[in-house]
Amino acid sequence: MKPILFTFRRCPYAIRARLAVKVSGVEVEMHEVSLRNKPQAMLDLSPKGTVPVLALADGAVLEQSLDIMQWALAHSDPEQWLSTDPDTMRQAQELIAQNDGVFKGFLDRYKYPERFPEYPATHYRAQGEAVLAQLDGHIAARGFLNGNKRSLADMAIFPFVRQFVAVDAEWFYASRYQSLAGWLDGLLASPLFQSVMQK
Numbered sequence: 552m553k554p555i556l557f558t559f560r561r562c563p564y565a566i567r568a569r570l571a572v573k574v575s576g577v578e579v580e581m582h583e584v585s586l587r588n589k590p591q592a593m594l595d596l597s598p599k600g601t602v603p604v605l606a607l608a609d610g611a612v613l614e615q616s617l618d619i620m621q622w623a624l625a626h627s628d629p630e631q632w633l634s635t636d637p638d639t640m641r642q643a644q645e646l647i648a649q650n651d652g653v654f655k656g657f658l659d660r661y662k663y664p665e666r667f668p669e670y671p672a673t674h675y676r677a678q679g680e681a682v683l684a685q686l687d688g689h690i691a692a693r694g695f696l697n698g699n700k701r702s703l704a705d706m707a708i709f710p711f712v713r714q715f716v717a718v719d720a721e722w723f724y725a726s727r728y729q730s731l732a733g734w735l736d737g738l739l740a741s742p743l744f745q746s747v748m749q750k
Contacts, residue, residue: 554579556619557593557604559586560748563710564616568603569747570706571620575627579605617647620707632703643697643704646689650708654682658715672718679715683728686712691730701738709738 556572556579558565572579584590589600597604597614605613605622613619624633634640657679664672686708689696696704712735716723724732738744 552608554608555582555606556580557582557584557590557596557602557606559584559602560750562602563714564601565603566710566747567707568605568616568619568623570743571623571632573747574630574632574706574743575623576629577623577626617707620703624703630701632701632706634697634702639697640703643702643707646686646696646704647707649682650711654679654711654715657682658711662714662718676719676722683712683715683726683731687728687731690734695734705734705738709735713739 554577556568558569558581560583569581582590582593584593584602586602593602593604594600596606596612599614603616603619605619607613613622621633634643657675660667660670660675661672661679664670664675667675686696693699695701696708712731716735726732
C-alpha cells in the first residue's frame with residue numbers, strides 16, 4: 552500500500568511537501584482536498600484539519616510539511632537538499648524558521664489586510680521587506696539561499712515568497728530585490744515545480 556498524501560494545490564506548505572516527495576522519487580498516492588469540505592479520512596488521521604498530511608503504510612501519520620520533506624529525502628535525496636555540513640543545515644533551519652514564523656505572519660497580513668485593519672497593506676509589506684532583503688542578499692552572494700544550488704531552504708521557502716509576490720507582482724518586479732526575483736523566476740519555471748502544480 553502506498554503512503555497517502557492529502558494536499559491542496561495552492562497551499563505553500565503542501566507545495567513544499569510535494570516538491571520533496573517528487574524529487575525523492577518516492578511513490579505516494581495524492582489526494583487533493585477541498586478546504587471547504589475536508590475529507591473525514593484526513594480529519595480522522597489529523598484532527599488539526601490542515602494540509603499536508605501523510606499517512607504511511609505502517610499507520611504512522613506525518614502532519615507537518617517539514618517532517619514530510621525530511622521523510623521523503625531520507626528515502627532518496629538525489630539533489631542533496633540535505634547537506635552533510637552541520638553549519639549549512641543549521642543556517643537552512645534558521646532561514647526556514649524565520650520564514651515559517653515572522654515572515655508568514657507578515658505574509659498573512661499583507662495578503663489579507665481586511666482581516667488586520669489596524670494598518671494598510673503597504674505597512675505589512677514593508678515589514679515583510681526586511682526578510683526579502685535578507686534573502687536577496689544571500690542569493691546575490693551565492694546564487695541560492697544556502698549555497699550554489701537549490702537545497703532544502705530554497706524549496707521550503709520559495710512557495711511563501713511566491714505568495715507574497717502574487718499580492719502585487721508589479722511592485723515586486725520593480726523593486727530592488729532583483730536577485731530574489733531571478734531566483735524566484737528560475738524556481739517557478741523549473742520542471743520540478745511545474746510537475747507538482749499540475750491539476
